[in-house]
Amino acid sequence: MKGPLRKTMTWLHTWSSILLGWLLFAIFLTGTLSYFRMEISHWMTPEAHVSVPSEQSMSIAAKRLAEVAPDAESWNISLPSERSNTLDLSWRNPGDNQRRRGPMEVLDASTGEQINVRETRGGDFLYRFHFELYHLPRGVSRTLVEIATLAMFIALISGIIMHRKIFSDFFMFRTKNRSLGWSDAHAVTAVLALPFHLMITFSGLILLASTLVFWGGDINRGGNGGNQGRTTDVVEAMPVERLPLPDLTRMLDTAEHELGAKVSFLLANNPMTRDAEYLFYSSERTSLLGNRFGQTIALDYDGNVREATGMFAPTDANVSAVSAINGVLRTLHEARFADTFVRWLFFIAGVSGTLMVGTGSILWATKRAKRQAGQFGFELVHTLNIASIAGLCGAVASYFWLNRVLPADMLTRQSWEINGFFIVWLIALLHAAIFRHRNAWQWQLWVSGGLFALLPVLDQFTSPVGLWGAIVDGDVLRLSFDGMCLVIGGILLSSAAYLRKKSQLVMAPNTSSSKTITEQKAITS
Amino acid sequence: MMIALSFLLSFYGFLHFAMSVKKHHMDIYKGWYQAKPLSQREYWVMQAIAWLAMTASFYCAVVIWGIGIGSMAWLMLITVSALLVVALFSYRLQWFKWLWRYTCLGHKFAPPELKSSIDHRSR
Numbered sequence: 001m002k003g004p005l006r007k008t009m010t011w012l013h014t015w016s017s018i019l020l021g022w023l024l025f026a027i028f029l030t031g032t033l034s035y036f037r038m039e040i041s042h043w044m045t046p047e048a049h050v051s052v053p054s055e056q057s058m059s060i061a062a063k064r065l066a067e068v069a070p071d072a073e074s075w076n077i078s079l080p081s082e083r084s085n086t087l088d089l090s091w092r093n094p095g096d097n098q099r100r101r102g103p104m105e106v107l108d109a110s111t112g113e114q115i116n117v118r119e120t121r122g123g124d125f126l127y128r129f130h131f132e133l134y135h136l137p138r139g140v141s142r143t144l145v146e147i148a149t150l151a152m153f154i155a156l157i158s159g160i161i162m163h164r165k166i167f168s169d170f171f172m173f174r175t176k177n178r179s180l181g182w183s184d185a186h187a188v189t190a191v192l193a194l195p196f197h198l199m200i201t202f203s204g205l206i207l208l209a210s211t212l213v214f215w216g217g218d219i220n221r222g223g224n225g226g227n228q229g230r231t232t233d234v235v236e237a238m239p240v241e242r243l244p245l246p247d248l249t250r251m252l253d254t255a256e257h258e259l260g261a262k263v264s265f266l267l268a269n270n271p272m273t274r275d276a277e278y279l280f281y282s283s284e285r286t287s288l289l290g291n292r293f294g295q296t297i298a299l300d301y302d303g304n305v306r307e308a309t310g311m312f313a314p315t316d317a318n319v320s321a322v323s324a325i326n327g328v329l330r331t332l333h334e335a336r337f338a339d340t341f342v343r344w345l346f347f348i349a350g351v352s353g354t355l356m357v358g359t360g361s362i363l364w365a366t367k368r369a370k371r372q373a374g375q376f377g378f379e380l381v382h383t384l385n386i387a388s389i390a391g392l393c394g395a396v397a398s399y400f401w402l403n404r405v406l407p408a409d410m411l412t413r414q415s416w417e418i419n420g421f422f423i424v425w426l427i428a429l430l431h432a433a434i435f436r437h438r439n440a441w442q443w444q445l446w447v448s449g450g451l452f453a454l455l456p457v458l459d460q461f462t463s464p465v466g467l468w469g470a471i472v473d474g475d476v477l478r479l480s481f482d483g484m485c486l487v488i489g490g491i492l493l494s495s496a497a498y499l500r501k502k503s504q505l506v507m508a509p510n511t512s513s514s515k516t517i518t519e520q521k522a523i524t525s
Numbered sequence: 526m527m528i529a530l531s532f533l534l535s536f537y538g539f540l541h542f543a544m545s546v547k548k549h550h551m552d553i554y555k556g557w558y559q560a561k562p563l564s565q566r567e568y569w570v571m572q573a574i575a576w577l578a579m580t581a582s583f584y585c586a587v588v589i590w591g592i593g594i595g596s597m598a599w600l601m602l603i604t605v606s607a608l609l610v611v612a613l614f615s616y617r618l619q620w621f622k623w624l625w626r627y628t629c630l631g632h633k634f635a636p637p638e639l640k641s642s643i644d645h646r647s648r
Contacts, residue, residue, distance in 0.1 A: 192607045195600040288593040337594045341528060345601035352608065 009162040014364065017155040018381065020148040021361040022388035027148060028357050029392060030130040031200075032350030034123065035335060035343055036484055038083040041122030043481040044403045046463040047115050052473050053080035054110035057087050058266075062248040064105070064112065065089060066272070070242065072102075074269050080109040081264035081283060082339065085477060087112075118408040125418060126396070131208065134418070139211065146208040153201045155360075159190060181498075182366055186359040189352040196349035197356070203329035243272050243301060255280035255297045258305060276301035285337045288328045340476055347484065351491070358389045383432045390444035391428025393492055397451035398424040400485075404462040439503070445496035453489030456482040531585035531599070536606040538578030540621075540629055543610055545571035552614075553622060579603070 017024070033040065042048065061077045069075065072091040080087060087109040092102040106115045128134070133141040190197065248266070255263050265281040278299045285295075299305055331337060335346045365382050372378035402420040406413050432440045459482055460467045470478045543549050550563040586599035613621045 188608075188611055192611065193604045196604060199597070199600075285594070288597070332597060337590075338598075342590075342594075342598045342601065345598065345605055348608070349601050349604050352604070 009158040013158040016151045018364045020151045023148045025357045028354040030126045034127040035347045037123035039477045039481045042477040044120045044122045045117040047117045048086045049465040051086045051108040057109045058249045060112040066245045077266040119414045142211040146211045149204045182363045189356040193349045193352040203333040386432035387429040394448035395421050395425040442499045449489050449492030452485045455485040527589045531582045534578045534582035535603045538575040539610040541571040541575035
């Protein structure tokens with residue numbers, strides 16, 4: 001570890017990242033996919049694909065709720081928006097447990113028909129996995145993720161310092177000179193998306209910081225208060241005077257007019273009474289400040305504006321600078337402000353981060369392949385690299401496949417989707433251990449890439465609405481998901497093709513060298 | 526529309542950044558004629574164009590999204606456009622040359638007609 005700064009940094013960079021590289025890859029991959037969390041959830045409930053957003057959604061919702069839950073303590077109406085196509089209703093009956101979710105319904109946003117969606121965790125599984133892994137005690141897994149984030153941050157800083165020619169090599173990607181291929185891929189994906197990496201790592205570090213602090217409460221919860229502080233505590237249900245249902249559509253117009261933004265969520269406290277309070281939330285945001293929802297406006301039972309709160313208005317009374325910063329970091333980390341286009345930009349940056357972590361781990365192994373082949377440490381890293389990079393991609397793809405292939409009304413299908421994910425991952429690990437010197441890399445990349453690339457085909461045949469229908473309906477959520485699968489599949493398949501080419505070159509060194517000579521001749525002549 | 530403009534401007538900026546690097550400059554001109562190293566003046570002209578384009582692109586992003594979200598979205602935008610430049614440079618050098626020749630200052634620094642005529646004569 002002694003030596004000049006650059007050497008020290010190289011040492012630090014190598015060892016801080018290889019130890020947690022596999023975990024980091026999993027975090028990066030699932031996190032990148034989580035940008036499309038809603039899209040994934042939507043894709044994984046094909047029954048809901050028939051729903052097309054419409055103008056009547058609000059009146060449908062109001063009618064339905066007045067019918068099934070006239071005495072409810074509160075109503076939640078989630079309107080179709082940029083990130084959801086269905087009309088989701090839930091309500092809380094008097095005397096219900098405050099912490100548990102009440103009854104829910106998913107409706108077709110234009111016809112009002114109830115949709116029975118299949119049981120699935122959807123994108124939430126990947127989202128949770130991103131920072132809590134699975135089936136570990138929450139504290140332990142979060143601390144583990146936080147430590148990995150810390151290692152990532154150290155690796156980033158040391159990586160910047162050790163990079164000699166950060167500007168002259170800015171656009172360098174030497175595919176011709178094969179020995180440097182991995183290293184360039186690592187550097188290019190790291191340097192070009194550096195703002196993203198710094199932002200995402202730093203904000204992630206701060207968001208989970210409380211897991212490393214063993215005193216004090218859980219500060220993570222602070223900036224998160226959406227409606228928790230709002231719900232009025234009705235101790236017991238008392239007979240109250242019921243008013244006729246107000247015209248929620250007109251109120252929606254008022255709210256949208258006042259806010260100057262589209263409303264995506266309505267929380268009604270004590271609906272249809274004189275104490276009623278109708279809170280309209282908009283998810284559109286024009287600044288990085290504020291919490292989960294952009295702006296809110298409260299209307300009383302008669303549709304008069306009670307109070308309008310702007311972006312930075314705290315619903316939980318006291319907002320300190322700390323929790324404001326926390327809120328900004330969370331907004332940045334989750335790209336809450338993003339529309340479809342910006343979301344795709346973040347996704348691409350996330351993919352390059354994933355590639356950076358993956359190529360970094362591969363680089364460690366290829367650098368040592370000649371010297372250390374056969375040693376336990378090297379073989380372990382080699383095996384884990386295959387299983388945690390190619391294998392995990394295959395596992396994620398099979399999670400999506402299982403969602404569509406398992407029968408929709410199967411019991412415990414939700415847990416079988418997740419079990420399938422881990423079983424495939426385990427198979428990948430075994431396969432990697434056994435065939436690590438016999439093209440395990442290539443095989444797993446072909447299979448995972450193929451699974452991803454074929455997902456749109458599967459989508460076409462297992463959804464009640466075909467892909468053409470999705471284009472006609474403008475179902476951006478679903479098309480985003482299919483596009484995302486094609487991108488990931490393309491990357492996996494092309495890296496598999498790259499490996500095949502490389503192994504063929506090793507097999508026949510003579511032809512390759514003669515080819516490069518002719519190439520050089522062609523250039524010089 | 527503004528987004529596309531912002532993206533194209535940053536792409537244009539990165540083209541010039543790439544060309545202001547000696548190594549890449551040589552790579553591009555290698556096939557055209559006897560490569561001439563990048564002169565100091567050319568370097569500064571390209572840098573100036575690149576920075577101007579980047580500033581304009583940032584301005585567009587701020588106009589669309591506002592300063593807070595805009596700066597973040599812009600950083601992602603230039604990430605993608607830089608990746609595109611790298612991809613062009615590594616896999617489609619011909620397209621890069623074409624772009625350089627016909628949309629940027631390629632003419633000014635190395636008029637293609639002249640170069641090709643030299644090429645023909647030497648052959």
